[in-house]
Amino acid sequence: MSQTTYLDADELVLNMGPQHPATHGVLRVKLKLDGERVMGTECIIGYLHRGVEKIAENRTYLQFAPYVDRMDYVAAVTNGMGYCEAVEKLLGVELPPRAQFTRMILAELQRIASHLLWLGTHALDLGAMTPVFYTFREREEILKIFENYCGARLTTHAFRIGGLQYDLYDGFEKEVLKFCESFPGRVDEYETLLTTNRIWMERTKNVGVLKAEDAIALAVSGPVLRGSGVNWDIRKALPYEAYDQVEFEVPLGQNGDTYDRYIVRVKEMRQSVRIIRQCVERIAPGPIFGKVGKVIKPPVAEVYHSIEAPKGELGYLVVSDGTTHPYRVRVRPPSFVNLQALDIMSRGHLVADIVAIIGTIDIVLGEVDR
């Protein structure tokens, strides 16, 4: 073995993270560099591993529900919804329409909030300082609605197995509609700042290209998959709640680059507003709880249920042994699976683009590590 010094080395290994503002948490990436070019990456994760799946086996079905909020902590509502639905499916419980539409409204608001957080920080990573102030302003409105509904802003624990814990408060519909009224104009504002911005386009177009076949092979989901042009949205393909009763479009990208994923997410926010409007229209007085016993004791079986979370396919495999405690709960986190595509997306790009590519996958480390 010849002695290598870093001065004449062809390849340089650079460590990025876990303490790095652009990795959105404690992601550590080892970059193999040739000059400024990235030859390969290796993700080192697990810094935030809390053993959520192990905890599930030691809690009852109800007790475990708050824990799921702590996985994707910027989209706690959809996390809780996925878990509740999985257990409901195991029990064979049907929800009353009021509960379904309430869930959909809150879940779509959560999708907007999650995308807003993503948009603000992603733009900040790429040097656009302004959008983050605007997106946080709108996100605050959504968090206020959550707070009025269930008292919490982030880890909401908004739903219970079988329905909702709380009925809607007076003026909920009005508040939501007011948000729907103002929000599309606000999205226009973000688009004015970014969509045709030369710098933004230079930084995102043809960066982090993920071809459709690679996207499917790596099982990425959500906006990352749709940015590559694969028309697959679980709300459409395998509808849950009452998504088969509302109209919306699934925005698609063409090139599978960072810019397309940006466009997909922005369009998704507009579609979410559309869904919320229809849900508010349909929501009618009625029961908010399905027929669930006080003790949740599912039959000996297992189900896999997944929903379209803001970041992609969020699946729960719940295995029951007939007792009050789940035998096993497996969480299929979208961020974890999507992060696998980082390597293929970042090869050949510059170090500065890594920041854009990590941002465009939209990971939350609480969910990657669980």
Add this chain to the structure above:
Amino acid sequence: MADEPKLPHQPAVPGDTPAKSPVAEGGGTTSSPSAPVKSAEVGQPKAAASEGGAQPPTPVAPAKPPAAAAPPKPPAPPKPPVKAEPWTSPLLDEIKKKFPGAVVEAVTFRNQPTINLLKESLVAICEFLKSEEGGAYRYLADETAVDYPKREKRFEVFYVLYSFKANHRLRLRVAVGDDEKLPSVVSVWPAANWLEREVFDMFGIAYDGHPDLRRILLPDEWVGHPLRKDYDILRQDAAWVKANLHIESGQ
């Protein structure tokens, strides 16, 4: 969902393979033996009574043993089936024809079909399922494992597949023992790379043919596999914690 009555259930699934007995032991979607399912559903009046019944309207205090008479199954009028039923489909017949003896059992529960396979033919069947004539299951949504320490083969590994063409989900289940190696499906679905690493990390199931089988969430030097049932929730690798974090408890 099938409308079959749930108790007089015939073990119709071909049990021509020896690995059938562990399935019956409880935990998974048992289809053939009706006894364990029944006991879990109605035969536990003690547990049901001690935690209150399934009758929301009665305002009795929930922890009153005599008040609870009904078993805690969902009391919905259109009673959902409480256990898995045998699954039949042209695809299953095709698999059985192509890979005789490989399918242990095929069940469906809540419209979610699951095929139990023998691990020897796993990769070949996966390749077939991925191909066009096998239903084009090109998307491996998830791969994970469940630990049943009392079974002869203690782990069950799940594969959640999805076909864009048929808009259909399919689950595969493979039993694997503690000292056995499972063939890796990374060659079929690259997405399995990290998923299998996680299974290895959490359960200690070794894979054959995995390109990069290392721990993924826990540190490389960690001893033990936390999601095994015999790994206590408070347990940790005390030596690692002491050496790396310089504390005793990890708290």
